[in-house]
Amino acid sequence: MNQSKPRVRFAPSPTGQLHVGNARTALYNWLFARRFGGDFLIRIEDTDIERSEARYETQLLEDLRWLGLDWDEGPQVGASKEIGPNGPYRQSERLEIYREHIERLLASGAAYRCFCTAEQLDAEREQAIAAHQPQVYSGRCRSISSDEIEFHLTKHEPFAVRLKIGAEPIRFHDMVRGAVEFAAEAVSDPILVRSSGMPVYNYVVTIDDALMRITHVIRGDDHLSNTPKQVAIYQAFGWPLPEFAHLSTILGPDKTRLSKRHGATSIASFREMGILPEALTNYLALLGWGAEGGTRETFTMAELAAEFTLERVTPSPAIFDFNKLYWLNRHYLKAAEPKRVAALARPYFAARGWLPEASSSDSIDGWFEQLLALFLPAVDQLDQLPEKARFLFAFDPVTAIADNENAAVLTNDSARKVLGEFAARIAMLPAPVTAEAFKAAMTEVKTASGAKGKDLFHPVRIALTGAHSGPEFDKVIPLIEAGSQLPLPTPVASVQQRVERFLAALPSR
């Protein structure tokens, strides 16, 4: 097709959550459209009334927006139901169009009525399997006389509509895979309209793509075997063929198709985990597409849109690597505006009753950003933050002392001595203990107790945070102290309170 302006579409079925496989297909379509100044449309494939639900459609569109994909034509979440001159964009609202077109095919003789029953067809299929033959329709109804058709019709017998497939092999071009050819026998005479009157996927897709003037059909390779049927439909109408591009499947670590049992795969679940959209789109772009040179790993959407080409899409299936996604997420978390990260991270803390729901005061907001700066390098995902910061809000000396590893540190005499000296000095310090004051106190504890290094710091760390590992004291001390002065839903215990309570809980020997 020789048009200057490419038009592509993403055509999901609203039968469930948007998952990474479809999201990647949507992304590649969007990237391709943006790269070449074309149009990106969304069409809802809801001809399977059994499984389609409106709430999935809404969620789908929200997920797409969250990813940063916008569309030029298609359904809308907001006020107007849809935008664009080629609607409706929901297949359930296009039934009349499909009906008109089937009449044309029937009239031209390109399609015919098939009165075969399900039982007949099943029997034929079983025979074919037993004989190790390809399963093809016998073509019994292909050439029944018009009298016979009338006879069936007057008896109100239900019929399906089938497309006549010629003898020639069906060929098309795929931008990812090159020339593809299917033998005519392998295609058989496909059903276009069910005997219920409901049109079939392969038919409606083709009608819609043609009518919406789609120039490049970019979709998952599970549709590759469907493509010859669709090509035959284009040909039956005399329509020009679009370009096709079939994207490989995304697999799980066990090399089977990625699904829920491999863990979180829906876009919504990644969002809930605290994966940034730019991390996800960057990762998805890299999964199946290689930039020229192959040494760059991080791309903004704009950079992707400037470089993306279908020719560089890999034809082989790719295993989804959660680790690399997490790495990318860490990268973008560090690069993100602190205020933005704070707004995204806040709900995880609010849910535990540790922070007020909404941004309430500048002092709390500022403190929270300080907290995030400290813990962000330690996490892959936002939802891991509360666990890392738990000791601030839930200071629990009893559990800390009971912990085996901690107990090992605390049992020796040196640790007792360190804690005693430390407590004595901390108690004397003026209320908010500064990092400098803490440091000075530790230097004194060091000389008084003779302990140094681990022996000096570990007992203190356990007394203050309940664990022998964590962020630097220089940062933690001010954070604890500042937190203790804030009107938080769950009060943060101050350094002095912590030491006091810890020693009280420590069994004497």
Add this chain to the structure above:
RNA sequence: GGCGCUAUCGUCUAGGGGUUAGGACGUGAGAUUCUCAAUCUUAAAACACGGGUUCGAUUCCCGUUAGCGCUACCA
């Protein structure tokens, strides 16, 4: 069973008739640190197999094997 698609480090990929086959994630080691994380340095790690074509093939062709998809009056 039939038809189709695919095959470079464990994973994502770059590359391409002659290369020390490059990068990244992950993994190991080291540096740093009271510790963990982060960070920096560094190491190990791949052309599925068998035939052709060719002076030469990981690269091109054909098979084999394996994986996946389709094989519906599902999408």
